[in-house]
Amino acid sequence: MSNPNDKIKRLAFNLKKNPNDSFSKFALALELLKRDQVTKAVVLFESILKQDSDYLGVYYHLGKLYQRMGNHQQAGELFNRGIELAKDQKNRRTELELSEALENLKIETDYED
Structure with a gap:
């Protein structure tokens, strides 16, 4: 191995x-x-x-890391930017994943956009 x-x-x-x-x-x-x-x-x-900035995968992973580190505002902003980019790229799956991440952030923290 x-x-x-x-x-x-x-x-x-x-x-x-x-x-x-x-x-x-x-x-x-x-x-x-x-x-x-x-x-x-x-x-x-x-x-x-x-x-x-068009590398869509980074928005979810970096946003989750910011969330994990307690940077909720940065996480929410990144999820929102990623959602808009996913819409522009017509990537519905990633748009939904980022929307779910944003909703979970709102539920778990005091984040409001």
Whole structure:
């Protein structure tokens, strides 16, 4: 069985070769989350958001991390932005996932948009 860190090393290597590769950043962030390296994952997700704001998957994952960290306002704003982007991209499934995440945020916290 391969070492779990091999995947992280491979993704980091790919990212070093192509620093603007949103897919590699996203995959690396998810791998880091599996190892509870939240701060590193947030940095990668935020980097994707800055360089590639149309990368729809980042809105859910970064929003959930903000929620987990107690940044409810940021989480709600990100979910709302993601919902609008999903509508623009006609991605109904992601729009519904983000809408559900926003509703859960409202139920679990004092967030109001």
